[in-house]
Amino acid sequence: MYNTKRVGLIKHDKITDELGNTVEIKIWKVPISEKMPQGLKYSLVYIVNNQRVIGYDNYKQKSDHRHCLGVEQPYVFQGLDKLAQDFYKDVSRYKESNK
Numbered sequence: 001m002y003n004t005k006r007v008g009l010i011k012h013d014k015i016t017d018e019l020g021n022t023v024e025i026k027i028w029k030v031p032i033s034e035k036m037p038q039g040l041k042y043s044l045v046y047i048v049n050n051q052r053v054i055g056y057d058n059y060k061q062k063s064d065h066r067h068c069l070g071v072e073q074p075y076v077f078q079g080l081d082k083l084a085q086d087f088y089k090d091v092s093r094y095k096e097s098n099k
Contacts, residue, residue, distance in 0.1 A: 007029045007030075008028060008029060009026065009027075009028050010027050010028060010029050011026065011027040012025070012026050021046060021048045022046070022047040023044075023045070023046055024043075024045050024047070025042075025044045025087075026042065026044075027040060027041070027042045028040065028041040028042070035063060038077055040080070042056065042057060042058055042080075042083065043057040044056045044057070044084070046087075046091045046094065052067060053068075053069055053094055054066075054067065054069075054087065054091055054094055055067035055068075056083060056086070056087050064077045068094075069094075
């Protein structure tokens with residue numbers, strides 16, 4: 001699904017969903033380090049009314065974590081496909097609870 005052989009930005013999608021909200025996904029290939037042992041930097045966000053309601057990222061000072069309705073929690077990175085599944089599962093739950 002993802003080409004992780006290139007260095008630099010390997011994916012950037014920004015779409016408006018059926019509700020008029022924004023989904024933005026950015027993934028970069030970076031050098032492997034203590035803070036980024038998978039060699040990837042990522043940011044996945046779901047934005048409603050110009051506010052992030054769901055987010056997954058691995059900002060270098062915080063490592064892997066997720067944001068859900070203003071609450072930040074650690075996240076265990078298990079690969080890009082699992083990351084995308086978890087993100088979209090949270091987005092679906094948010095949509096269901098806000099009908």
